[in-house]
Amino acid sequence: MRDEMFDRDYQAGRAxxxxxxxxxxxxxxxxxxxxxxxxxxxxxxxxRRHPRGL
Known part of the structure; x- marks a missing residue:
């Protein structure tokens, strides 16, 4: 149970x-x-859009 909770928290933090x-x-x-x-x-x-070609 504890390992599952740790893994869930770890995976969420890692994401x-x-x-x-x-x-x-x-x-x-x-x-x-x-x-x-x-x-x-x-x-x-x-x-070409600028009148003086700049």
Whole structure:
């Protein structure tokens, strides 16, 4: 009985931990994606929507 309760609590805690790790990883990856865009976006490409091509 005690083992079953421990296992149930452990599994529930583990599921919450995995969700938190996934959310944290997603946040970090979106930050890296933004940094990648800033780093490698070519400023010399012509923006056809802007009147002066900037």
């Amino acid at each position: 919450e931990l995995n969700k938190a790790i996934a959310a944290f990883g997603s946040t970090i990856m979106s930050g890296f994606a933004a940094l990648h865009d800033i780093q490698f976006r070519a400023p010399w490409t012509i923006n």
